[in-house]
Amino acid sequence: MDSGVQSTRNHRWPGGARCVAMLTVDFDGTGNEVGQGFDPAGIRSAGGYSARRGIRRMLDIFERNDIRSTFFVPGFDAENHPDLVREIVASGHEIGAHGYLHERWEVPVDEEGPLLKKAHEILVDVTGEAPVGWRSPGGMKSAQTLKVLRELGYIFDSSDKDFDLPYPAIVSGEPSREMIELPNNTSSLDDTPLYVEGAATPDEVLALWLDEFDTIYHEGGYFMLTFHPRAGFGSGIPSRASVIERLIPAIRRYSGVRFMRLGDLARWCLQPENGFLDTTRRIGART
């Protein structure tokens, strides 16, 4: 019997890899609080940890483990920490766009285009390169979001939670052959809900992610993890950063795992012969 899961098994990963792993970092500095109208002071200062400690801790972990990844940076944080953002790029990582003030609310339609362009231009100014990918800060999009991003030259979005594999992004209501959706499940493969709603300990989070990885490795081979270098809801502090540190060698014990930047993965998925553009089900196509 045909099912959506089996019908997409004819894909292949770069270099004959069995599984790709993307350890993505959402910068999420003080702009998160500022955007909500809060003074980022006292208990609301956890975003400041990203720039002071968390980002460099992640860079160190990646360097020790020879991993290149993708950092999503809100425009506000890039403006405030341009040297740090350039250091991320100089370390071999990719910068993706992530709103200006981490807008986690619904942005009015007429403000959305200018906002996306503003954040885009800040990243271009700071890094000297145009970002090719975007992740919705609060997990929301409008029908025109990807159209605007496509016009700005973006080739991937990493915001949806409706599938276990990349699939053609829906741009102007149609599956695109120029833009790919790289889904990120933020219910279980994101640090924030686990540490906040779940009040989980680092050991519990590590066990869960390893369990997720093991299953995904044997299933479709697409492991997309999202974490934050902040204190508070993130993984920046030593106890929680150690989860990332311990996760990587545990993943490496599996054969054929390839760590990737999202831009590289997007370019791979957009080549028709690799099997991501011809899904037999109309994934996400209904609006």
Next chain:
Amino acid sequence: MNGRTIWQDGRQCAVVVTVNYDGESVERREWPDGALWGRYSYGRYGTQTGTPRILDLLDRLQIRSTFFVPGWDVERDPDLVREIRDRGHEIAGHGFLHEDFSMLSPDQQDQVLARSEEAFDKVLGIRPAGWRAPHGLMTSETRAILAARAYRYDSSYCDDDLPYVVETENGERIIELPVFQTASDSHYYRLRRSPDVVQRAWRTEFISVYRIGGLFNLTLHPRGDVGSGRAVRLRAVEELLRLIQSYPNVWMTTCGELSAWAAGAGNNQIETWPA
């Protein structure tokens, strides 16, 4: 129960595996069609991935289930809903847009049920035999309304270990198949517990119900957030179902068949309560 149970043929325990479909209707209830992206796409994960995965598992284990499907989702995903039926499962009612029935007047409840039945008629050509309250929320009148609309069972209350008969003021009867959050996936995943914890919790629930000869009413959701649709979580479901299948004298059935048996004239051990 002195070593004897109410079940037929010397069965020790009855088990129903139920699936609250809860597709895009859950998000659509609050957001327009064009907004069902990103954080509002977990329902679609269920229709694209979770439900096919659950169906494959049920096939592998040869288990027939009852899917409670909101009428809006029946119209949204007609092919998938017909596939659920064609693979041997029962489809029952679950609101139209996953409404909170505790906030609806009796008249409004009646109208929502009627609208949902239209969807069942159009896509499946049937009237649903049973119903489960979305969010578990309803009013004291709801079961009488269901009985008047010829529903044979409800599966929403959590006030007994066994099925029972509800007799309405009009003398109509409807079977209740009690259901508990402790045997649901969403209760744990909403709090971001791990599949390992959930599997252990379910195991304790099942073994305890088995010992007293009760009804084990398991509730799954195909959704990508609070449900069991993710591959790692479906492993927890599979382990539980295999454990259940390893126990002797378990009657594994659908809600429709269980309620038909409970309503049967030959069975005098089912208790009757006023609505």
